[in-house]
Amino acid sequence: MESTNGVSGRIVTVPNALSFLRLLGAPFFFWLILAEHDWWALLVLVISGFTDYADGKLARLLNQTSRLGQLLDPAADRLYILATIVALAIREVIPWWLVSVLLGREVFVAALGPVIRRHRLPLPPVSFIGKAATFNLIYAFPLVLLGEQGGAVGEFARPLGWAFVWWGTALYWVAGFFYAVQVRQMVHDKSARTR
Known part of the structure; x- marks a missing residue:
C-alpha cells in the first residue's frame, strides 16, 4: 500500500531485510567487543556499514522506501552506537x-x-x-x-x-x-x- 508521500506501508522488502539483519548483528557485535575480539568486531561493523549503505540505495533503486525501513535504519544505527559505547565503557576504554x-x-x-x-x-x-x-x-x-x-x-x-x-x-x-x-x-x- 503506497502513501501519498511515496513511502510504502510494505514490511517484506529487500532493504527491510538488510536492516533487520543489521539489527540482529548488534548483540553479536557487543559480545565481540566484550570478549576483546576487536578485529572480528570491526569486521562485523564494516559489514553493518555496507548493509546500511546498501539498504538505502536499494530502497530508492527498487522503489521500496517504507515506513518500517525509515524506523529500522536509525534504530539499527542507535543500537550499534549503544552496544559500542556500553561495551567500551565496561572495558574502561571510554x-x-x-x-x-x-x-x-x-x-x-x-x-x-x-x-x-x-x-x-x-x-x-x-x-x-x-x-x-x-x-x-x-x-x-x-x-x-x-x-x-x-x-x-x-x-x-x-x-x-x-x-x-x-x-x-x-x-x-x-x-x-x-x-x-x-x-x-x-x-x-x-x-x-x-x-
Missing part, C-alpha cells in the same frame, strides 16, 4: 560519563515522543546535522577501538577516533535541540491551522 552524555541526549529526544503523539504529528525528518552526528559517532568508536591496538595503527587511530567522538557528541546534542525546535514549530503550525 569513561562512563561519556556514555551518560550520549544516553542523556536519547532521553531528551525520547521525552518529545508524548508531545508528538498527543498532537498526532509525524516524526520530524532527520536533519543533516543529525546524519553528520551519527556518521561521526559510527566511525568514532571503531577508531577508538583501533586505538587500543599496539603499534602504528593504534597511534594513528587513537587521536582520530577521539576527534570523531567530540565532534559527534557535540553534533548529536545540537541535532537533539534542532529536533525539539522542529517539534515545537510543528505544534505551533498545527495550532495555528486549527484556530
